[in-house]
Amino acid sequence: QAKAQGKNQFVIHTSDLSDEMISESVLEIELRNALENDEFVLHYQPQIHTVSKELIGFEALIRWQHPRLGMLEPGRFIRLAEENGLITQIGEWVINEACLQNKKWQHAGMTPVKISVNLSTQQFLTRNLISYVEEVLDRTALNPKYLVVEITENMAMEYEYSIYVLKELKKLGIGISIDDFGTGYSSLNYLKNFPIDYIKIDKSFVSELMNDENDAIIVVATITLAHNLHKEVIAEGVETQEQLEFLKKHNCDIIQGYFFSKPLSACEIEKVYLLH
Numbered sequence: 231q232a233k234a235q236g237k238n239q240f241v242i243h244t245s246d247l248s249d250e251m252i253s254e255s256v257l258e259i260e261l262r263n264a265l266e267n268d269e270f271v272l273h274y275q276p277q278i279h280t281v282s283k284e285l286i287g288f289e290a291l292i293r294w295q296h297p298r299l300g301m302l303e304p305g306r307f308i309r310l311a312e313e314n315g316l317i318t319q320i321g322e323w324v325i326n327e328a329c330l331q332n333k334k335w336q337h338a339g340m341t342p343v344k345i346s347v348n349l350s351t352q353q354f355l356t357r358n359l360i361s362y363v364e365e366v367l368d369r370t371a372l373n374p375k376y377l378v379v380e381i382t383e384n385m386a387m388e389y390e391y392s393i394y395v396l397k398e399l400k401k402l403g404i405g406i407s408i409d410d411f412g413t414g415y416s417s418l419n420y421l422k423n424f425p426i427d428y429i430k431i432d433k434s435f436v437s438e439l440m441n442d443e444n445d446a447i448i449v450v451a452t453i454t455l456a457h458n459l460h461k462e463v464i465a466e467g468v469e470t471q472e473q474l475e476f477l478k479k480h481n482c483d484i485i486q487g488y489f490f491s492k493p494l495s496a497c498e499i500e501k502v503y504l505l506h
């Protein structure tokens with residue numbers, strides 16, 4: 231907040247800036263060095279077949295191991311990274327790290343599973359996304375069927391270009407998910423024209439499933455819609471046995487959530503899935 235002090239004189243009093251503003255700008259500066267300093271890590275949340283309980287894959291979720299503040303969740307820094315454009319580089323790091331890790335697990339003898347990565351809108355609209363994914367697949371020698379990218383409905387705003395990108399990504403052989411389904415700006419039109427493999431029901435619908443009839447109706451309708459369009463459905467944020475039973479009864483294909491497992495470090499994943 232700038233205050234006028236006499237004619238043409240403006241002084242910014244730091245006491246007027248909230249702690250939050252100061253820490254955001256400090257965080258932004260630190261974010262610029264976080265890649266170089268190797269401070270990002272991926273955690274992995276299991277995705278399970280609803281009926282057989284078979285492991286289908288993991289969603290890779292970024293965390294920032296901040297030197298002073300400890301482990302920061304994406305809610306603390308992804309928006310900042312989007313605002314200052316760092317998100318594209320960070321997103322490339324995520325794709326590379328997820329593919330490397332998946333390949334490592336396969337080498338170590340784990341049953342091959344899919345790894346899903348979240349794409350930001352900016353990253354999705356970056357010209358070299360397709361060639362970057364192709365390069366990582368080549369270099370890591372990961373079979374493309376074990377990579378899935380998660381996009382959101384908001385990316386469908388650039389309609390023609392989005393169809394082009396998705397078709398090119400499909401040509402590489404990877405899978406495509408629509409994340410946070412039903413929470414963004416969109417028309418259902420894209421479901422018809424986009425080459426999508428999975429629809430992820432947002433956790434905001436799942437969390438009130440047993441208490442709010444409207445959420446239950448939306449979830450059931452989404453599953454029916456997805457199946458009629460030959461897509462698989464993943465429910466995220468499944469926390470209780472009741473939610474699981476409901477989703478199973480209504481033929482949801484895959485579940486992800488704290489009920490089964492929180493996101494785990496690579497090391498924890500190995501303890502559960504490799505060394506038993």
Ligand code: C2E
Nearest residue numbers: 291292303304324348349350467468469486487488489493
């Ligand atoms: P998302 O892609 O919808 O990921 C699901 C979020 O729900 C994750 O939060 C996950 O930890 C959380 N979650 C999973 N199961 C449960 C549950 O049972 N209950 C509750 N309450 N939460 C659950 P997280 O890791 O904090 O990530 C938040 C968002 O940040 C993600 O939402 C995604 O939009 C974004 N994000 C995460 N990693 C990346 C990344 O590498 N790149 C980009 N661009 N965005 C990312």
Ligand code: MG
Nearest residue numbers: 289348380409
């Ligand atoms: Mg996601």
Ligand code: MG
Nearest residue numbers: 409410430466
């Ligand atoms: Mg999601």
Ligand code: MG
Nearest residue numbers: 410432433466
């Ligand atoms: Mg979500």
